[in-house]
Amino acid sequence: MELILQDIGKQFNRQWIFNGINFHIHSNTSTAIIGNNGTGKSTLIQLLYNFQTQSKGTITYLLNQQEITNEDVSRHISFVAPYLELPEEFTLNELIQFHFKLRSKNNLFEIQTLLNEVHLIENENKFIKHFSSGMKQKLKLILAFCSASDLLLLDEPCSNLDEESIQWFRQCIQKIKGSKTIVIASNMREEYDFCEQQLDIRNFISKK
Secondary structure, X not given: OEEEEEEEEEEEOOEEEEEEEEEEEOOXXXXXXXXXXXXXXXXXXXXXXXXXXXXXXXXXXXXXXXXXXXXXXXXXXXXXXXXXXXXXXXXXXXXHHHHHHHOOXXXXXOHHHHHHHOOOHHHOOOEHHHOOHHHHHHHHHHHHHHEOOOEEEEEOOOOOOOHHXXXXXXXXXXXXXXXXXXXXXXXXXXXXXXXXXXXXXXXXXXXX
């Protein structure tokens, strides 16, 4: 999927968080949105997901050179963020089954293999409400990696992960690079140093 950002700005309480972003993200490339905490990285990636609406400007989504409407774009996207909640009344197995009733699987990963790699396989009958924050984050990543999507949006993807799990994340990313468009919002280099281009949001912070 290709994204074209034209004069994007976001305003809260009459103050511009960022303004005047013009940026082109080509299909099947990886892009990092970087900047200090509080500079609007999460806000921008939420705009790309239609989780929030920009105050000005336009975001154009193109798939095979055909424009996708905002109403349809979400079904082409996988989104992972530490603040997104999982349905806690499900067990791990139930959640996986429910998720893939709504989303198609890709053929790049086997779910059981990934669950085993991050030591979740023995928790298949455990309720999500009893998972640690790290276990939940790994599960969100697995669901995103295994879903058929054209755009993968990751906001601080290694939040609550230990060093072993961070290396697992990087290995998974290397496996899918070039097969879909990836956008990562982060200020930790180990989360984005493999990206082909960067958008430094500090260049668009309002000085007023």
